[in-house]
Amino acid sequence: MIDERFAAEFLGPVEEAVRRAAAAEIMPRFRALTADEVSEKNGPHDLVTVADRGAEAHLTAALTALLPGSVVVGEEAVAADPDLYTELAGDRPVWIVDPIDGTRTFVRGGEGFCTLVALAHHGELLASWTYAPARDRMATALRGGGARLDGVPLRAGSPADGAPLEIAASYPFHATPATRRALLRLRAEGMRTQGVRIRPCAGSAGLEYVEIARGALDATVFGWENAWDHAAGLLLVAEAGGAHATLAGTPFRLAGGNTLPFVTARDATTTARVRRLLLGEEPGARP
Structure with a gap:
């Protein structure tokens, strides 16, 4: 190898x-x-x-x-x-x-x-x-x-204490019902009261990963797993100190078969929190 x-x-x-x-x-x-x-x-x-x-x-x-x-x-x-x-x-x-x-x-x-x-x-x-x-x-x-x-x-760092959490999330186009439900939880009415701000993902997944790696964006949530969109950025964020997890809590597999959506964030704590939001395990998230 x-x-x-x-x-x-x-x-x-x-x-x-x-x-x-x-x-x-x-x-x-x-x-x-x-x-x-x-x-x-x-x-x-x-x-x-x-x-x-x-x-x-x-x-x-x-x-x-x-x-x-x-x-x-x-x-x-x-x-x-x-x-x-x-x-x-x-x-x-x-x-x-x-x-x-x-x-x-x-x-x-x-x-x-x-x-x-x-x-x-x-x-x-x-x-x-x-x-x-x-x-x-x-x-x-x-x-x-x-x-x-x-x-x-590059160092991704961590979100500032008390600052709104900025998340770029994909829309649930062509998603399975389970993935769609998870993505829609981020758009629940209570998100802003929890200090969470959601915006659509930009046209380039690769550039969103750069924003996380340089600490300008707290997290992304993607509902698709094509390796060419994510491989370069996942390593970039990891080497900048960030983390990622699928909805099942496992690492993203390049060959596919991941439980979607998956989260990439500036640190492991933020990754875990966004995953909980997707699962509806935090106040404000749609069940």
């Missing part, structure tokens, strides 16, 4: 590969997409562009060349071949790639999108890269080696 010492050798080369992919495939099309360069995968809320496909192809070639024998589990490749997702539970090192996290924002011309890459082996996250090309900001994490944003160490 490859480990974090081995993964550390890839921090610089992968950062360069991500920057090159963005420069070649994404930024030339930013605010310059034509109608025929945007299509729907599973409805109007699930868009894909020529930039998504081009960036993923670029990264697939670069990353597998850096680590022979590895495989890329990318959002667009899995859309074409769902069986590829099973590689997350396999024996080969896996690069988990979202070429454009926040495609709808990208299509609208907003800057809130990013490219996500994580390296995992046997279900363990080893390193990650989160790059916001329109803002030229790069966050990296190495298991046991900390998290950084533009080279500056």
Whole structure:
């Protein structure tokens, strides 16, 4: 099994590969997409562009060349071949790639999108890269080696005593009934009286994780488990001192089968509190 010492050798080369992919495939099309360069995968809320496909192809070639024998589990490749997702539970090192996290924002011309890459082996996250090309900001994490944003160490810290708890939560679109009930508890009328403020998740899950890692957001709650949306950010937050848990109280599994929704927060105490809110175990939460 490859480990974090081995993964550390890839921090610089992968950062360069991500920057090159963005420069070649994404930024030339930013605010310059034509109608025929945007299509729907599973409805109007699930868009894909020529930039998504081009960036993923670029990264697939670069990353597998850096680590022979590895495989890329990318959002667009899995859309074409769902069986590829099973590689997350396999024996080969896996690069988990979202070429454009926040495609709808990208299509609208907003800057809130990013490219996500994580390296995992046997279900363990080893390193990650989160790059916001329109803002030229790069966050990296190495298991046991900390998290950084533009080279500056990140510490998530803890919410200030008495301050409202700021949570970004996904809406229960396409959720199972149990997941939907849990997500709706956060929108109960009593939440504000409990010092909890809920806002919708932004268009990019990856950028929400950066906000937690730098202490600008207290927690997120997501109702879906696609590894390419979460892998990079989960390691980033963990290395910044944060924590996460599924609704069942277990760690998030990259290969899927998680009890949703799941919580990521600045510290373990906040993670536990938000989980209790989702379960209806705190005053103000809808039963």
